Amino acid sequence: MERIKKLLKIMQEKDIDGFLISSESNVTYLSGFTGDSSYLVVSPNGCIFFTDGRYTEQAEKECHKDIEVIKWLDNKRCDAKSYKYAVKALKIKRLAFEGSQMPYSTYKSLSDELNEVELVPLNDIIEEIRMIKDREEIEALKIACKISDKALKLTIPYIRPGITEMELIARLEYNLKSNGAQGLSFDTMILSGPKTSLLHGKPDNKKLEDGDYVLFDFGALYNGYHADMSRTFILGNANDNQKELYNIIEKAEMEGIKALKPGISCQLPDQKVREVIPEKYINYYYPGLGHGVGLDIHENPRLSQDSKFKTEKNMTLTVEPGIYIPGWGGLRIEDTILITEDSYEILNKFPRKLTIL
Structure with missing residues (x-):
C-alpha cells in the first residue's frame, strides 16, 4: 500500500x-x-x-x-x-x-x-x-532487459540473405517467449535495406539482402514491465557510408548516456548527442532522444531539446539516437537506462559495437 x-x-x-x-x-x-x-x-x-x-x-x-x-x-x-x-x-x-x-x-x-x-x-x-521506480519495478525491468539480450543473441545466427523480415520476427519472438518473456513490449519491428529509414515502419515479407542495414526494435514484457532496445547490423558487405553513420550513432548514444545522473535537465543528453552528429546529417536526426519506460512502453520523463523534466534517482528511460535518410536507410541504437545514486546503469548488456554479419 x-x-x-x-x-x-x-x-x-x-x-x-x-x-x-x-x-x-x-x-x-x-x-x-x-x-x-x-x-x-x-x-x-x-x-x-x-x-x-x-x-x-x-x-x-x-x-x-x-x-x-x-x-x-x-x-x-x-x-x-x-x-x-x-x-x-x-x-x-x-x-x-x-x-x-x-x-x-x-x-x-x-x-x-x-x-x-x-x-x-x-x-x-x-x-x-x-516515474520513480521502486525495487520491485527495477528488478522486473532488469529481468526484461536480460531476456531481450538473450533472445537477440540467439537470433543472430538466423540473420542471413534470403530470410524475410517476418520470418526473423517469428524467430526472435520465439526466443523471447521461450526464455521467460510473458509477452511483447510492443509489436516487434525488424526492417532491412532502405526501409530502415522508417522510424516505425511495418515489417513484411521483404527478403534480407547483402549490404542491408538490418534494424531490430523490440522488447520483452516481464511482470508487466517493458524492455525497449534497438540494434542495427550490416549484412554482408558494408560500405564506407554505412560504417561512418554507425560509428557516429554509437558514439552519440554513449555521449547521451554518459550525461545521465540525478538532477540534470532532460535536455542535456540531447545536446550531447547533437554535438557528435555532423552538420551534414543533423537534419536526419530524430529529436525525440528517449523516454521513460515501465508499465507503459512510453512514459515520462522525455529526453528532448525542449523537455521540461529533470532526472531523479531510480528513473528508468531509454536513450535511442538515430539517423534516418529517406530512400537510403537509417539506423538506431537503443538501451534502457537506470538512473543511480550519482550516475547511471545500462540495463541492456548486448554489445553496441558495429557488427557485420
Missing part, C-alpha cells in the same frame, strides 16, 4: 477525498491487479476495486488485502450506480478523476448521477509517482 499512501498524501495537499482511477496501467500500479476492465477508487477511508465476473477471483488474489473487491453492481460495467455506492461508502465529497483517460460518456454519467459530489479532473498525478 506504499504507492497508495503516496497518492493519498498528494490528494490531501489538493483537498481531494476520493480519486477514481481508470487507466489500466495506473490501476495495476496501485492495486497489483494485472487484468483489465477494472476501475479503482482511492480515499482516506478505504479503497474499492470494481471489476466484472471474469476477474473477481483474480482480483481477490492479486489486490492488496485492504482493497475491497466488488463486482460492478447489476453487472453494468462503469455504471454510475457502482460509483454512487463507492462515494457513499467512502464518504467522498470531492472526487478526482483522470481527465485525459476517462471517456466523455463516463464523465457525463458521473456528472448527472453524482450531483452532490464535486468532480475534479486531474492529469498525470499517478504518472509522476510512477
